Amino acid sequence: MTKIRCRFAPSPTGRMHVGNLRSALYEYLIAKHAGGDFIFRIEDTDRERFVEGATEIIYNTLKMTGLDYDEGPDKDKGYGPYVQSERVAAGIYMKYAKELVDKGEAYYCFCDKERLASLKTEVVEGKEITVYDKHCLHLSKEEVEEKLASGIPYVIRQNNPTTGTTTFHDELYGDISVDNSELDDMILIKSDGYPTYNFANVVDDHLMEITHVVRGNEYLSSTPKYNRLYEAFGWEIPTYVHLPLITDEEHKKLSKRSGHSSFEDIIEQGFLPEAVVNFIALLGWSPEDNREIFTLDELIKEFDYRRINKSPSVFDMGKLKWMNGEYIKAMDFDRFYEMALPYLKNVLTRDYPFDFAKIAQMVKTRIEVFPDIEPLITFFNELPEYDIAMYTHKKMKTNAESSLEVLKDILPMLEAQEDYSNDALYQLLLSYVAEKDVKNGYVMWPIRTAVSGMQMTPAGATEIMEILGKEESIKRIKKGISLLENA
């Protein structure tokens, strides 16, 4: 039994897409579940789309998500280099392309853009289809030599048969067949000397002894051509696992506009890496039981790629939020506090010794992502303008009149009170409730309204006063009284 080797081979073209990240995750999980190796390779053969800094983003994403690779550009285990542009420099692809030319499985093509354009067939919606007509396949050896010698730009194309069918097996999708007449003579080596993905991918996967080729199913339709390449070389065909795609809410491919296209975008919105990993693991895969919360290690243990779904799934931001909220609730307080503090400090700017830890405790069960904290606590910093209609609450049986009465009764009690701890204040108000023989809410509601100016708060009236302290609490109660009196 050979050791399983899976690779993650992204192109450094920008931020890391969540579809890409999920591929990386599944590749990692498939390898690790079987005790295999996870290889990281960079496919930078498209010099036009290369984005400066994109490689760093990929490294960083892998680090943040905990997808540790066993081999990669900075971890050569003898299969390197792991960056395709370096492999180009080493002449690897050209060597194999020429081998194919010698075998008659590939050929030089000197057709220029104009001729290629003339081959295009106009089809609906402005889409054009080009099928190469094997024009250059018929060049004689002498003609090829002559053109090469005279420096005419060329590409190397795969020479595919035009009759018969090609079948390949995918672990998830089963056997897939296509007529060979559908197989275009795709370009292997571009005129700039770089290989296309189609070629580099096959060569590298073989050379790096990748056993399981795991990738998005946008490659499903070109896999027959890859198979023909393996066969032309006489190489062993790897196990294929094509993954269903992830779409946005409109069932369209995730776009930049959808706001959650990249891992970085999501992290910037206040999500935790482990929640994102957990969430995307469940997008297209499910465990045997109904469990939904998994650490990476637990995923490794449970992940069986045969349980991967075949149909595309929508990236549901709402459920990601829920899951992130679960992670926040389960987080130990010290770590939560540390992460929440910047948001707390951002809002609580008043020159007052706020008890940040207490406030953090209040919001912990009330947020899904960290930025949710801010709107919850701004009232602590400053009493907002509010409408006295807020004093009226049907269930609490309160209205402006009753509220005014309660606030006026309570004010002297609060002024006399020295201990502003939550417990003490609560007992104090409860004694008033008992004395008046009313429901708790009847007195709590107007007080909470007066000290917060908010319809909803992350804490009760007495907890709020504990935070605000005596002076500020009384000031806000008085403000409430004057608002009600002047109504």
Next chain:
RNA sequence: GGCUGAUUGGUCAAGCGGUUAAGACGUCGCCCUCUCACGGCGAAAACAGGGGUUCGAUUCCCCUAUCAGCUGCCA
């Protein structure tokens, strides 16, 4: 247009010939409660359509529809 694939509630998703068709998010209701949230309980909500095969189809086959991907000197 051609090729390939997919199709279970709004979303994720179990199911792999016989089930009251799980569970989760969201939504709604109730309880808890010093508001909200947490927590607890409950409700509404699905097998794309049509033919077969079969004693019996969500499960197997075919057709249609819809969606997606590919159809690049992008990956």
